[in-house]
Amino acid sequence: MAATTVAKRTQSIDRILSELMSLRGVTSAALVDADGFVTHIRKDFEIDSDALGAAVQIMFGAATRSAQHVQQESTNMVVSENREGLMMVAPLAAGFTLALVADKNAMLGSIRFEVKETLPVLSRILGESASARG
Amino acid sequence: MKPNKEREYMASDYDAAGGLLVQSILAGDTKVDNRERLGAKVPIQLFQAMRLVALGSAMEDMIGDGSRALVYQAGQRLGNVLGGAVMPQAEGDLDKYVGLIQGVTQELGIGFVVIDKVDLDAGEINMHLDECVSCAGITGMSAPICNFEAGMVGGLIKTFVGRSVKAVETRCHAIGDKTCGVDVKIL
Ligand SMILES: [Zn+2]
Numbered sequence: 001m002a003a004t005t006v007a008k009r010t011q012s013i014d015r016i017l018s019e020l021m022s023l024r025g026v027t028s029a030a031l032v033d034a035d036g037f038v039t040h041i042r043k044d045f046e047i048d049s050d051a052l053g054a055a056v057q058i059m060f061g062a063a064t065r066s067a068q069h070v071q072q073e074s075t076n077m078v079v080s081e082n083r084e085g086l087m088m089v090a091p092l093a094a095g096f097t098l099a100l101v102a103d104k105n106a107m108l109g110s111i112r113f114e115v116k117e118t119l120p121v122l123s124r125i126l127g128e129s130a131s132a133r134g
Numbered sequence: 135m136k137p138n139k140e141r142e143y144m145a146s147d148y149d150a151a152g153g154l155l156v157q158s159i160l161a162g163d164t165k166v167d168n169r170e171r172l173g174a175k176v177p178i179q180l181f182q183a184m185r186l187v188a189l190g191s192a193m194e195d196m197i198g199d200g201s202r203a204l205v206y207q208a209g210q211r212l213g214n215v216l217g218g219a220v221m222p223q224a225e226g227d228l229d230k231y232v233g234l235i236q237g238v239t240q241e242l243g244i245g246f247v248v249i250d251k252v253d254l255d256a257g258e259i260n261m262h263l264d265e266c267v268s269c270a271g272i273t274g275m276s277a278p279i280c281n282f283e284a285g286m287v288g289g290l291i292k293t294f295v296g297r298s299v300k301a302v303e304t305r306c307h308a309i310g311d312k313t314c315g316v317d318v319k320i321l
Contacts, residue, residue, distance in 0.1 A: 036202070050207070
């Protein structure tokens with residue numbers, strides 16, 4: 001893929017992640033590839049991105065497998081409600097996942113709505129770059 | 135929050151055991167306690183069972199596509215540990231570092247590490263592993279299967295350069311290539 005195309009794609013992804021970060025309570029938004037690498041991230045605090053990326057893919061993989069065990073088919077989103085906030089993970093094209101971290105001020109409904117709106121856009125960008133790589 | 139005592143205990147035990155293991159590897163121990171009759175070596179098939187079943191199909195069964203990340207990160211952790219252990223002897227010299235790694239990987243029977251290209255300005259290192267322990271004797275696969283080794287190479291390079299890297303297995307004996315090739319991109 002040409003360098004300008006990569007730069008444009010990165011710009012588009014960064015803009016989308018920044019928009020997600022502007023939602024109330026959201027403290028981090030990241031794209032994680034199939035090997036558990038954080039390829040793009042916007043964050044308000046220090047994160048061990050290697051560890052986060054792997055954990056996100058494992059979390060999503062385990063939820064997907066659990067859903068299959070109870071015949072609930074594909075997994076559209078995984079939400080982990082934690083003492084100090086929440087995490088949301090959703091699948092994208094080409095094995096990527098979107099991971100959001102939010103604090104206690106977050107409103108789950110509005111984040112979920114925005115994520116659902118954003119997923120097809122991100123998937124289209126990632127899908128295009130995956131097919132460009134061949 | 136109440137700490138999970140059991141989990142902390144397990145993690146520290148594994149860390150401690152890993153530390154002992156690395157010491158033993160670096161010392162080149164050929165004798166291991168409590169293996170008087172069976173000795174220090176095990177058949178390659180046992181390693182492959184651990185790698186391809188325990189850390190392969192079993193993981194896939196439990197966590198699906200998440201297993202790819204888990205296996206890569208597990209390999210990367212091992213690369214970090216081995217790299218960290220030989221780092222002081224390398225004195226910041228990449229050739230020395232690679233030489234030390236080649237010695238360890240050969241001694242452990244992981245395979246023969248061969249460096250194909252180093253371009254630190256471009257942030258690229260390409261290498262291959264001849265006689266790779268994970269996929270020797272395995273044929274007819276649809277995609278490279280040595281994600282653990284790719285992660286290990288990633289961990290080794292990451293430790294040396296002190297930056298995040300991504301390693302990808304580009305060739306694999308299991309899909310008909312002569313060797314297992316790993317391309318590393320320094321991020
Ligand atoms: Zn291989």
